Amino acid sequence: DTAVSQTPKYLVTQMGNDKSIKCEQNLGHDTMYWYKQDSKKFLKIMFSYNNKELIINETVPNRFSPKSPDKAHLNLHINSLELGDSAVYFCASSRDRGSETxxxxxxTRLLVL
Amino acid sequence: DQQVKQNSPSLSVQEGRISILNCDYTNSMFDYFLWYKKYPAEGPTFLISISSIKDKNEDGRFTVFLNKSAKHLSLHIVPSQPGDSAVYFCAASAQDDSWGKLQFGAGTQVVVTP
Structure with a gap:
């Protein structure tokens, strides 16, 4: 009965590869997010979708492309992986766009070799 | 540029005592503040929040204080328990175009010793 789940939990891959991370929430929330936690442990927002519509798109390389097939899912596809993409990627959700919680x-712990 | 700062990377406290975690922010548009707790290899878990119209919010052992004029908030944990050992993140958001965009601090590692 996990509220927000991500797969895979760990991902080790070579530079130049393309990979995807999947996220699903069973909370009935309208809004979903992707965050990146870098080596300095800062959590920074990358994208947000509200009811399958992109509403936040931070300054992220266009090698990163989010996709929301429905409001319960938000996937992150990364093309041509680089060493600097190594980080922990967190998915999150909130009731709606106006809900701060x-x-x-x-x-997902991504390591690019 | 970090708009939310947690200047103490770590805090060690004895079980039963009070833990006080501090957070400063620079953006005067922030009007909602949250604390998250994170265990290793897990995602952050929402702990407590406060709106800018309040200066205090309490939930069990956790109390958050907000001083808007100083752009400062703090989290008090009383009494501290071993299970409180975790990284605590302060986060803030503004109800403008940035709705939903939480800005996080770097976190404070709390260790509660027996």
Missing amino acids: QYFGPG
Whole structure:
């Protein structure tokens, strides 16, 4: 009965590869987010979708492309992976765009070699 | 540029004592503040929040204080328990175009010793 789940939990891959991370929430929330936690441990928002519509798109390389097939899912596809993409990626959701309280998934630990 | 700052990377406190975690912010548009707790290899878990119209919010052992003039908030945990050992993140948001965009501090690692 996990509220926000992510797969995979760990991802080790070579530079130049393309990979996807999946996120699902069963809270009935309208809004979902992707955050990146870098080596300095800062959590920074990357994208947000509200009811499948992109509403926040931070300054992220266009190698990163989010996709929301429905409001319960938000996937993150990364093309041509680089060493600097190594980080922990967290998915989160909130009731709606105006709800500040966000609920996080367990994170996907990406290591690019 | 970090708009939310947690200047103490770590805090060690004895079980039963009070833990006080501090957070400063620079953006005067922030009007909602949250604290998240994070265990290793898990996602952040929402702990407590406060709106800018209040100066205090309490939930069990956790109390958050907001001083808007000083752009400062703090989280008090009383009494501290071993299970409180975790990283605590302060976060803030503004109800303008940035709605939903939480700005996080770098976190404070709390260790509660027996």
